[in-house]
Amino acid sequence: MSTENLPQSPEQPSRKPRVAVVFGGRSSEHGISVVTAGAVLKAIDRTKYDVLPIGITREGRWALTADEPERMAITDRRTPEVEDVAESGEGGVVLPLDPGNREVVVSEPGSVPKALGEVDVVFPVLHGPYGEDGTLQGLLELSGVPYVGAGVLASAVGQDKEYMKRVFTSFGLKVGPYVVIRPREWERDESAARGKIVDFVGEHGWPLFVKPARAGSSIGITKVDDLSGLDEAIAEAQRHDPKILVEAAVVGREIECGVLEFEDGPRASVPAEIPPPDAHAYYDFEAKYIDSTPGIVPAPLTPEETAEVQRLAVEAFEAASCEGLVRADFFLTDEGFVINEINTLPGFTPISMYPQMWQASGIGYPELVDRLIQAALRRSTGLR
Numbered sequence: 001m002s003t004e005n006l007p008q009s010p011e012q013p014s015r016k017p018r019v020a021v022v023f024g025g026r027s028s029e030h031g032i033s034v035v036t037a038g039a040v041l042k043a044i045d046r047t048k049y050d051v052l053p054i055g056i057t058r059e060g061r062w063a064l065t066a067d068e069p070e071r072m073a074i075t076d077r078r079t080p081e082v083e084d085v086a087e088s089g090e091g092g093v094v095l096p097l098d099p100g101n102r103e104v105v106v107s108e109p110g111s112v113p114k115a116l117g118e119v120d121v122v123f124p125v126l127h128g129p130y131g132e133d134g135t136l137q138g139l140l141e142l143s144g145v146p147y148v149g150a151g152v153l154a155s156a157v158g159q160d161k162e163y164m165k166r167v168f169t170s171f172g173l174k175v176g177p178y179v180v181i182r183p184r185e186w187e188r189d190e191s192a193a194r195g196k197i198v199d200f201v202g203e204h205g206w207p208l209f210v211k212p213a214r215a216g217s218s219i220g221i222t223k224v225d226d227l228s229g230l231d232e233a234i235a236e237a238q239r240h241d242p243k244i245l246v247e248a249a250v251v252g253r254e255i256e257c258g259v260l261e262f263e264d265g266p267r268a269s270v271p272a273e274i275p276p277p278d279a280h281a282y283y284d285f286e287a288k289y290i291d292s293t294p295g296i297v298p299a300p301l302t303p304e305e306t307a308e309v310q311r312l313a314v315e316a317f318e319a320a321s322c323e324g325l326v327r328a329d330f331f332l333t334d335e336g337f338v339i340n341e342i343n344t345l346p347g348f349t350p351i352s353m354y355p356q357m358w359q360a361s362g363i364g365y366p367e368l369v370d371r372l373i374q375a376a377l378r379r380s381t382g383l384r
Contacts, residue, residue, distance in 0.1 A: 017120040018050040019373055020104065022136070024082035025056045027128030028219045028240055031079025036125040036348045038072025038080075043366045049373065052104065052116060054093050055082030056126070062093040064106055064116070095119075099144025121376045122147040123369075125348060128215055129241075132345045133159035148376045149324040150344040157320045158344035161213050161245050164320070171319040173312065174338050176250040176331070177204050180213065181234075183242035197230065197246050204248035210234055212241030223249075250338055252331035255299055257313035258346075258357040259326040260368070261375045266317050266326075268310035269357040273299035295353050297360045301332075309337055316342050324375055327354045 021044075023037030024030050037053065044051055055065040063086040071085050093116075094105050102118040122145055124136055134156035140147045150158060157164050165175045179200045185193045201208060210233035212220040220240035222233035237244040258269035273296040301309070313328035316339055320326075327346035331338045346354040355365050363371070 016048060016050045017373075017377060018052060018117060019044060019121050019123050020052045020054050020119045021123045021125065022054045022056065022131075023125045024058070025126040025128070025131040026058055026060050027126070027130055027132075028215060029127035030058055031074075031081065032347065033125055033127050033131070034072050034080045034082060034085070035074055036127075036352075038069040039349045039365070040123060040125055040369055041067060041072070042069040043369045044373075045366065045370060048370070050117075052119060053085075054104075055086055056131070057082045057086070060130070062095070063087070064093055095139070095143055095145070097139075097142050099142075102143070102145055119145055121145070121373055123373060123376075124148060124345065127345055127347075128219075129159070133214065146376045146379055148372045150320075150322045150326070154320045154322045155344050158322070158326075158342050159214050161211065161341060162243070164341060167319055168316060168339055171315065173316060173319065174336070176338050176340065177248040179246045181244050181246065186238075186242070194230070194234075198227070200246060200248070201227075207249050209247045209249065210237050211245045211247065212237045212239075213243040213245045215240045250331045250333060250340070252333035252338065253299075254340075255301070255309055255330045255332050255337070256295070256353050256357065257309050257328050257330070258354045258361075259313050259317040259322070259328060260358065260363070260371065261324050262371075263378070266314050266322075268313045269361040270298040271301060271306060271309050271313075272297040272353050272357050272360075273301075274353070295356065297353075297356050305332065312337055312339065320344075323379070324372055325354070 021037055021040055023033045025033055041051060041053055051067060053065045053067050055063050057063060063082060065082065065085040066087055068085060072080050092107060094107050096103060104116045104119050106114045106116060122140055124131060124147060126132055126136060130136070132155060134152040137147065137152045137155050141152060157167055162180045165178060168175050179196060181193050181196065207223055207225045210222050210224055220237050222236050224230055224233045234244060254274040255271050256274065257271040259266050260269065275296060309330055312330065316328045317326045320342060322344060325346070327343045329340040331340060346352065348354060350365050355368055358368050359365065
């Protein structure tokens with residue numbers, strides 16, 4: 001049958017992939033997430049992608065925000081909030097859970113929902129619980145939307161420092177001494193839980209670090225030098241997470257290494273060293289983000305040490321079944337490298353260590369953002 005006289009469908013104009021940058025969130029790292037989003041929004045190639053900035057407030061409301069990266073910077077030692085850039089105080093952004101429908105809408109009270117168009121990939125720059133821990137990743141899996149970074153399992157492992165260490169140990173990676181106090185242990189018998197920490201000190205000595213087990217950016221961490229500071233440190237950690245991790249101090253140089261997913265598999269960047277900050281007891285939140293303590297890139301290591309930490313960083317990436325990107329943190333001790341943790345959504349401002357390490361490896365910030373988006377677009381959604 002001839003098709004000559006049949007009506008022809010008009011050619012649809014090709015459109016650029018749409019990237020939703022999702023940031024903010026309910027964790028204590030909300031402000032740093034907003035700062036990171038500003039840097040990513042500024043770096044995305046607008047000739048190649050359409051961009052939809054979506055902020056999540058501290059209360060968990062999804063909001064359409066202004067595409068104005070300059071408003072997302074640290075000002076007067078204060079980190080910004082999603083509310084600072086939200087376009088409306090009412091309603092919220094809704095992401096459909098139907099895998100066949102990627103249409104994002106804005107729902108305003110008393111109004112017909114407004115369609116914002118389809119989203120092709122989500123670039124999450126949330127840190128901590130409700131964003132970096134597999135919860136957002138699970139939502140995106142249900143929605144059938146590709147996204148940058150690790151899947152549900154790897155995100156959860158990367159967020160929970162206890163299970164992260166258990167995974168590393170099972171793969172033969174060396175970790176430092178630690179003990180975990182779970183919420184029920186503390187609720188059942190505070191004295192026994194405290195005694196567990198005292199016994200740990202008796203074995204490994206002072207100082208020690210008391211941390212929330214599922215937080216980041218050094219928030220809620222206290223360096224404890226003697227018994228008098230222990231209760232206050234526990235209370236501070238529990239403000240951020242009812243499960244706490246107590247770690248012995250590891251004597252060694254702090255070395256970091258970035259891992260990035262290429263088409264042929266993950267590769268490691270040149271490593272960096274974090275020197276002891278002059279005005280801080282350790283590399284805490286203020287040193288990282290407010291005072292911007294500079295790292296040394298590349299780290300002054302021997303070629304053998306560099307190759308070893310790069311190998312271990314990729315091993316950690318693979319052990320946790322990661323995708324996209326990871327920053328792996330180590331201590332270089334007299335006995336070799338000890339892995340401290342991985343970050344599946346590491347600090348990602350241009351002055352953060354992960355982008356700096358890749359800059360020194362020959363991949364600038366805009367190209368790094370583009371590579372991550374492309375890696376996400378190559379992957380199909382599904383069990384990861």
